[in-house]
Amino acid sequence: MEIKIRPAVFADIDTILEIVNHEILHSTSNYDYEPRDFETQKLWFEDKLEKNLPIIVAEFENGAIGFASYGPFRQKIGYQFTVEHSVYVAQEFIGKGVGKQLLAELIRLAKEQDYHVMIGAIDAENSGSIAFHEKFGFKVVGTIREVGYKFDHWLDLVFMQLILK
Numbered sequence: 001m002e003i004k005i006r007p008a009v010f011a012d013i014d015t016i017l018e019i020v021n022h023e024i025l026h027s028t029s030n031y032d033y034e035p036r037d038f039e040t041q042k043l044w045f046e047d048k049l050e051k052n053l054p055i056i057v058a059e060f061e062n063g064a065i066g067f068a069s070y071g072p073f074r075q076k077i078g079y080q081f082t083v084e085h086s087v088y089v090a091q092e093f094i095g096k097g098v099g100k101q102l103l104a105e106l107i108r109l110a111k112e113q114d115y116h117v118m119i120g121a122i123d124a125e126n127s128g129s130i131a132f133h134e135k136f137g138f139k140v141v142g143t144i145r146e147v148g149y150k151f152d153h154w155l156d157l158v159f160m161q162l163i164l165k
Contacts (some may be wrong), residue, residue: 001060003098008055008067010045014059015064016096017041019088028123028155029088031148043093054109058089058098065093068102070110073119081116111164118164123148124156138162 008016021035036079043059048055048069058066073082085106089098110118124143134140138160148155 001096003065003101004059005056005101006059008064011044012055012057012064012067013038013041016045016055016067016088019064019067019090022091028148028150029126029129031123031150031155033150034052037069052113053083054106056102056105057107058093058102060093060098065090065096067145070106070118073117081114082119083110083115083117084119084121085110099132100135103132107136107162107164111152112132116164118162118163120160122158122160124158130158130160133162136162150151 017036017038020030020041023030024032024035038165045055048071051071053069053071055067055069057064066087068087070083070085073079073084085103087099087102087106089102089115107118118138120133120138124130124131130140139162140158141161142159144157144159146154147157
C-alpha cells in the first residue's frame with residue numbers, strides 16, 4: 001500500500017471533517033459530543049495555516065485517509081516550545097501503517113520548527129494508541145482520573161510526552 005504524506009490543502013477539509021466526526025460519534029479519542037460542521041473545520045484549518053502550524057494528510061489512491069496536526073499545549077508564553085498533537089486515521093485504514101507515517105512526519109516537523117516537547121493526550125482505555133506512541137519514544141507522564149465524560153461514563157486521560165531535543 002503506497003501512502004503519500006503531504007501538507008493538507010483546502011480541498012481536504014471535507015475528508016478531515018468526515019474522519020474527525022466519525023471519531024466524535026463513535027469513540028473516546030475525541031471528547032466532543034456533537035459533530036463539527038464545515039465552517040468550524042474551515043476556521044480550524046485557516047487558524048493552523050495562519051499560525052504556521054502543520055496539517056498533514058496521508059493520501060492513498062488520490063484520497064486523504066488520515067490527517068495529523070499539532071498546536072499550542074497551553075496559551076501562556078512559558079509553554080511556547082511545547083505542542084500537543086493529534087493523529088486521526090479513517091477506520092478502514094487503522095493498523096496499516098498510516099498513523100505511523102503521519103506521526104513520524106509530525107515529529108520531524110516539530111523538530112524542524114524548534115519545538116522541544118510533544119504532548120499526546122490519550123483516553124486511558126485506548127491502549128492501542130498508548131502502545132503506538134510508546135513505539136515512538138513517548139513516555140506516560142501522568143493520568144488525570146475521571147476528567148472527561150462521554151457515552152455515560154467517566155473517562156481518564158493519559159498524558160504522554162516526547163522530548164524532541
